[in-house]
Amino acid sequence: MYHFLALHCLHYTLHGSSMASNSNISELQQNAKERLRIISGHLQKPANREQLRVSANECKAEAADRSLEKNRTIPKRRQETLKWNGWGYNDSKFMFNKKGQAEFTGKRYRLSGMVLPALREWFEKTFGASLEHKTPARSALNPSEVPPPILNEGFVQDLKGTAIPFSHEAEDRIFRAHGHCLHEVFALREGKFERVPDLVVWPNCHKEVEKIVELACKHNICVMPFGGGTSVSNAVECPSDEKRTILSLDTSQMNRILWIDEKNLTAHVEAGIVGQDLERLLNESGYCTGHEPDSMEFSTLGGWVATRASGMKKNIYGNIEDLVVHIRMVTPRGVIEKSCQGPRMSTGPDIYHFIMGSEGTLGVVTEVTIKIRPIPEYQKYGSVVFPNFDQGVACLREVAKQRCAPASIRLMDNEQFQFGHALKPQVSSIFTSFLDGLKKFYITKFKGFDPNQLCVATLLFEGDREKVLQHEKQVYDIAAKFGGLAAGEDNGQRGYMLTFVIAYLRDLGMDYYVIGESFETSVPWDRVLDLCSNVKERIIRECKEKGVQFPPLSTCRVTQTYDAGACVYFYFAFNYRGLSDPVHVYDQIEHAAREEILANGGSLSHHHGVGKLRKHWLQETISDVGLGMLRSVKEYVDPNNIFGNRNLL
């Protein structure tokens, strides 16, 4: 078991707080049994049908779970843990030290505390950036610069009556005023605040959300559900012309696992729990959901449902729509949920698909029954290097066709392969650069590859040991047909480990005139290559035309594969020195890139969602009648637009 955990914890428990992975499993099983006893009977044969409905546990109940809350990642006051104007944990960031060497601070990640000698050269060379030209962020938040709250006194009085904690402190409001789109973070760094939430409220359970929504309807308040705040679609940005009190409903305190059902392999969980907490707590009971979006350190179960999230390991565990068994949502019309937990139904259009993707426009997802699986016995990483991107895509397509994709299979283009070297630490076994790794493996064979052409696929296999080894052989045999050379476990493992750290790089860039963003799409197999090359070229062309004075970074990877197509994920960044309005230029280029994606048969989004950033294209994407259907549901469920974040429509 230890071997598995050693690999397993690399994923979502990279940082110190994950004691679970290291403690004794059978002991953990005991905890699970105890919790099960407490929540027993939830699916026993009822005296009457009403009892079949999955019922919210009282906020006071579940002492066993409450006691666990010290383990939760997100405190009410996020500023205690998280940055107010950048990505992730306060104590973790990239910086150039006094010697001008890059290092990653803190203790949470495998890369933490390490010096990265190659990063500076890559950074300067790629972006034409220089450590002389700095654009530091405002160091601290100045509350006096935050617009004063618009407070509906009647609502505030009623809210006080409920004893549900709330705040209108500037810091609390600013933390819920943005996601992580470039322009949102750029504005924060400059201390520019437009419309921000007026109040923040922290319900502890479903019943408290019902109470809050009831009061919001009574006083005509605008409610914006807020989960992890990891949105990259402007989904949590406040509409600038909203005159009503804007209430940010922070779900972070609804973070309990209400029950685990080992017979049906399901868990009933409050929707505010973040991914890393959900997996860690389930692991204590010997289970996992296997849902691992790249944002899982901070994104929430409710957020996954609201945006139709996709997980890295969906090939085994499925995307969120495959994992959900039951959803409970509070709307201005009342609570919506199904009356039973049948695994699959033909009872008219599936109302859960009216909720999944609704992006906070209809209500608050409060509780979800989600599938769980026993923790896999064995995990193994792997990697394959291909002579070029075309061969890599052809291999991924064949693997998908043969339905033998590992838990995860991702293909990086050559630019991302090159980038791999930049994050090589001074001292480390695992962090030997990809190139070194390859040379070690194929001192001779490798000579045949052009370093400016080759690309790399990273793999993650899961299951029982014997099957994993068979599976591995099958995939490497297919890869060989496309010129792919197995490039070792370390190279694969590093790729996945860096997933969480890379998110911190944008803040470093913004200290030195470099701005960037990622965006994604899904596309049929026969259009993947055209789409990748056309979009990357379009970005470079647009940068020239828009007066960007340095060549941009324009790179992509294939991150998910399906029977009929794939998900492609783009990174795009450039040095904006000499531009008067860099954010506007950035927005124009991203807009052009999306036009290019759509013109090449790509979708508006594979998993980031629409929000406000992409709503411009929704009508042409789902047709007039399709959009009209969404509008009709919105008008029925929320006629006064209480959930007024203005996403989608």
Next chain:
Amino acid sequence: MYHFLALHCLHYTLHGSSMASNSNISELQQNAKERLRIISGHLQKPANREQLRVSANECKAEAADRSLEKNRTIPKRRQETLKWNGWGYNDSKFMFNKKGQAEFTGKRYRLSGMVLPALREWFEKTFGASLEHKTPARSALNPSEVPPPILNEGFVQDLKGTAIPFSHEAEDRIFRAHGHCLHEVFALREGKFERVPDLVVWPNCHKEVEKIVELACKHNICVMPFGGGTSVSNAVECPSDEKRTILSLDTSQMNRILWIDEKNLTAHVEAGIVGQDLERLLNESGYCTGHEPDSMEFSTLGGWVATRASGMKKNIYGNIEDLVVHIRMVTPRGVIEKSCQGPRMSTGPDIYHFIMGSEGTLGVVTEVTIKIRPIPEYQKYGSVVFPNFDQGVACLREVAKQRCAPASIRLMDNEQFQFGHALKPQVSSIFTSFLDGLKKFYITKFKGFDPNQLCVATLLFEGDREKVLQHEKQVYDIAAKFGGLAAGEDNGQRGYMLTFVIAYLRDLGMDYYVIGESFETSVPWDRVLDLCSNVKERIIRECKEKGVQFPPLSTCRVTQTYDAGACVYFYFAFNYRGLSDPVHVYDQIEHAAREEILANGGSLSHHHGVGKLRKHWLQETISDVGLGMLRSVKEYVDPNNIFGNRNLL
């Protein structure tokens, strides 16, 4: 390859018309290539985005496909092929011959032309029926008894102008006036007709459907889409108080495969094609969808989408919601579809899930892009006998937990096992009775089993030969842990072969006072045993209380397995001699059985849908808000209730 086909064709090409299966594959591949040439370019890089939309081919186009239409199963005049007052083909039925022996007529099925010596005894013993007491159906349809059509003259004039074929002959109208619920067929046999469609129209393509719907809106006509007519939810029954002209829109002539895309493994198909035609035509190109509902001889692609159909082999191929890549539907508001074929999207709530399950209340599904797979290299049947039903269910649950379910795995209870003997033909190798089969296998071991307790699981494996054999071993090893004995391929094969023939038995029963029906549900694993026994007991109890004078047949099987639960399928029939209103009694008992299902945590339906038969329970199933959402979509898409079949809402 031959071995595969020999088995493969047992499924959906049991009858003689399936030459495809016997002809040379490489030749068939040629046909496919030719068709592909004709339809090439549909997904090439377009000059502008509009061309990305999946476009309807002109009705006149696709000569290559038109030429295939002689192979289609369903003619415009269904009476040429199908019964007007019972199930299936005119030439295929069970009957007792002059010697009083049961036989199955015709040439289409493996059982056709065979005498079944054991059936009479089983029939008389099980139902207390007697060949002396007959209740024959009216032999012929008497047009003068059919209510005259209500004809909107303006609409009829405009319809003539379109040159789209239509009819108001009594026979054509009666054929589209019913599905196959007991009370529907019972009424037909007695020549009792209530509200029936006034007109039948046969569009040839999407554009003609658009024209018809446009005219229907102009003249306020009630349109009821009609596919295979295999509904068992009253979905195609006309509302008795509908005063407008009711137009039955028969999709059977929209039966072309418009293109096959071998790069993305998809096919774009007109929605009126029936399952057996779709699979046969795809097989000619070396592909299949693998979607095989028990109704697939007659049910249509559009019907599957409209009711959220489930296929026997969903463990490999998925249910209809897993197979659909693109849907095109004509509504009173216009055409609804997405603008691209990305394999998975996060673009708000999935509008295809507004269509799937809409049961003809929103519009007509005209074209569907569906996933295809290469025909599997190898198929193998199997069977396992368990000492009792509990052990069988425990085994299926473990197989599902280990995610190693074969393409199909079904568990019959003891009553259905007993029934197996009844269909043993006089002379046949394959049709040796199950009991004989078992004895042959386990002349000794078998002594341990109680014939009144044991139950049987039938299996179907698909894939490449080596993997199938590994897979088979894994499943039989699990079965052994639950006391299961492998009982051979023939026993399994027979189970699946009888699927299509069993549907003909109800008509035999109705000749001798026996009425019955099947119904289904989905339920979490931990409730399966309770639900099965409680529902079967409830049926028996209700029969007593309602004055049924003979013990009923009350039996079930588990037909689908999922991570979190299973689908359970019930058969229920009784001898109604001595009852004044047998259909009413039957309806009361079925209603009580559904109440029992819901009280035991079962869903309102797994795959039959809601229609009008189960709409009484829809509100409590999906909550007030859920139902309100469906209503709001209906009111937006179809404010004048043009699609007025009154299903669901």
